[in-house]
Amino acid sequence: MTKQVRAYGGISADQRRATRRDQLLEAAFEVMALEGPGGLTIRTVAKQAGLSTRFVYESFTDLDDLVVAAFELAFRQMSDAVASAVADANTARRATVTACIEAMVDFFLTAPAKGKLLSTKAYGHPAVAERRLARSEDVYRTFGSILQQLVPDRDAADPAIDLTARFLVGAFGETITAWIQQSLPYPRDKFVHDNVELFLSAITTLERL
Structure with missing residues (x-):
């Protein structure tokens, strides 16, 4: 039996993951603009995106x-x-x-x-x-x-x-x-x-x- 993925507000889990991924990438650019490349870490990107670090690892290996x-x-x-x-x-x-x-x-x-x-x-x-x-x-x-x-x-x-x-x-x-x-x-x-x-x-x- 195929597992049904629940949608919230009409948005599927895959769509939410894609949106979070885009948020994190744009957040990375914002961190670089504000702090330079030296300020870029998993934590600073997550913080800038307003997300938990676990969502970073959901989309990126490191x-x-x-x-x-x-x-x-x-x-x-x-x-x-x-x-x-x-x-x-x-x-x-x-x-x-x-x-x-x-x-x-x-x-x-x-x-x-x-x-x-x-x-x-x-x-x-x-x-x-x-x-x-x-x-x-x-x-x-x-x-x-x-x-x-x-x-x-x-x-x-x-x-x-x-x-x-x-x-x-x-x-x-x-x-x-x-x-x-x-x-x-x-x-x-x-x-x-x-x-x-x-x-x-x-x-x-x-x-x-």
């Missing part, structure tokens, strides 16, 4: 598991924001690049803890080091496909496209990390504009490679 899940959530949210912005832009080169840069900049501005977790050096938790490397490859491939659309006369397998994608994404990752840490005294619009110009210059160079 703190490393929670941090990796938080990293994956932040990565998906940023990727979705960029994809949506690029899809909504017209096909002109400047419009596409501007949409891409603005989406990443605004993600870092509105969710700095998530941005820092994704960035290369701002959050050095060992549990996410391997995951960050794998996701970096995903970003390179995604931006490579955008470049191929912007420079359609180049073959998709041209190594210069991959080279340019890695150059731009790697450099921009370091640059936006410095900016969000206020090492670069740029207002938002000027930061977007100047990075768009740098990206466009690199794409023009790609056409000559």
Whole structure:
């Protein structure tokens, strides 16, 4: 006989667990924003979420598991924001690049803890080091496909496209990390504009490679 799982208020047990998991992930970002990565523990996350620590272990094996899940959530949210912005832009080169840069900049501005977790050096938790490397490859491939659309006369397998994608994404990752840490005294619009110009210059160079 199949065991019936009781629902409370029309919400199933699985739905409640999923909601608590989301609460805990967002709480982890809030702790990082308030206390920095050093303040992130099972207890601080549970407290921030207003839940017992037992609910943390209901969803995550340990703190490393929670941090990796938080990293994956932040990565998906940023990727979705960029994809949506690029899809909504017209096909002109400047419009596409501007949409891409603005989406990443605004993600870092509105969710700095998530941005820092994704960035290369701002959050050095060992549990996410391997995951960050794998996701970096995903970003390179995604931006490579955008470049191929912007420079359609180049073959998709041209190594210069991959080279340019890695150059731009790697450099921009370091640059936006410095900016969000206020090492670069740029207002938002000027930061977007100047990075768009740098990206466009690199794409023009790609056409000559």
